[in-house]
Amino acid sequence: MRIATWNVNSMRARVDRVVAFLERHDVDVLAVQETKCREDQFPYSVFEGTGYEVTHHGLNQWNGVAIISRVGIEDVQVGFAGMPQWGDPAADEARAISALCGGVRVWSLYVPNGRELGDPHMDYKLAWLEALRTDAAGWLADDANAQIALMGDWNVAPTDEDVWSTEAFEGKTHVSPAERSAFFSFNDAGYTDVTREHTPGPGTYTYWDYTQLSFPKKRGLRIDFCLGSPALANRVESAMIDREERKGKGASDHAPVIVDLT
DNA sequence: ATGCCTTCGCTTCGAAGA
Numbered sequence: 001m002r003i004a005t006w007n008v009n010s011m012r013a014r015v016d017r018v019v020a021f022l023e024r025h026d027v028d029v030l031a032v033q034e035t036k037c038r039e040d041q042f043p044y045s046v047f048e049g050t051g052y053e054v055t056h057h058g059l060n061q062w063n064g065v066a067i068i069s070r071v072g073i074e075d076v077q078v079g080f081a082g083m084p085q086w087g088d089p090a091a092d093e094a095r096a097i098s099a100l101c102g103g104v105r106v107w108s109l110y111v112p113n114g115r116e117l118g119d120p121h122m123d124y125k126l127a128w129l130e131a132l133r134t135d136a137a138g139w140l141a142d143d144a145n146a147q148i149a150l151m152g153d154w155n156v157a158p159t160d161e162d163v164w165s166t167e168a169f170e171g172k173t174h175v176s177p178a179e180r181s182a183f184f185s186f187n188d189a190g191y192t193d194v195t196r197e198h199t200p201g202p203g204t205y206t207y208w209d210y211t212q213l214s215f216p217k218k219r220g221l222r223i224d225f226c227l228g229s230p231a232l233a234n235r236v237e238s239a240m241i242d243r244e245e246r247k248g249k250g251a252s253d254h255a256p257v258i259v260d261l262t
Numbered sequence: 263a264t265g266c267c268t269t270c271g272c273t274t275c276g277a278a279g280a
Contacts, residue, residue: 009279012269037270061270157280207280209279210268216265
């Protein structure tokens with residue numbers, strides 16, 4: 001089985017690329033982030049006849065997460081227990097959706113950006129990760145053999161190797177000790193990044209800013225990951241980042257990450 | 263070995279992205 005995650009930066013603007021990507025790589029399950037649309041705006045009709053089912057959660061033009069699967073979509077869950085809220089008045093954001101796909105509990109996660117160190121959005125980001133970690137630890141406590149894939153845009157570059165320039169990111173979000181600690185705390189909860197050993201760095205990224213020729217200049221970040229429970233990690237045969245998808249007109253600023261399971 | 267930012271909704275510029 002082949003699973004993948006991709007921050008598409010608008011499903012409506014990118015739907016043709018998404019369908020082509022699924023076909024080109026023979027993907028079974030795709031976790032999508034930043035659909036940037038409401039339910040009534042999601043291009044469901046494009047997926048009719050492709051053999052894929054879709055579940056989507058979107059509230060407005062921001063965020064939005066979906067799962068596209070041809071191996072079934074069962075027991076859909078929107079958000080997670082204790083998920084922090086944002087805004088005034090505080091409200092849930094569309095940053096997490098989950099479904100059972102071919103025996104794997106697949107999560108599509110869009111971790112809050114953080115914006116700036118010291119910004120309230122950074123507190124929100126850290127609280128969001130902490131709440132998710134607590135929940136995710138509980139899922140394994142309930143069933144140590146569960147196959148769980150925490151896939152998405154984590155908005156954290158876990159190591160210095162995951163940033164094109166540590167100097168350029170001095171004092172910036174995505175690389176702070178607090179964010180990296182929050183990311184690695186998932187290891188203590190029983191989840192490991194299943195992609196890195198198959199996509200070694202340095203210079204291996206999943207995101208390149210649209211501005212200043214970041215992609216051709218190889219100025220990127222590695223921030224999109226699949227964290228697997230022990231039972232899922234044991235099934236991982238390989239992983240790859242589809243850099244080709246970042247090229248050309250109409251590309252997302254993120255590249256898809258693909259994981260092959262036995 | 264790719265191309266100088268893109269998306270959305272609408273105060274057609276501003277907010278958000280990272």
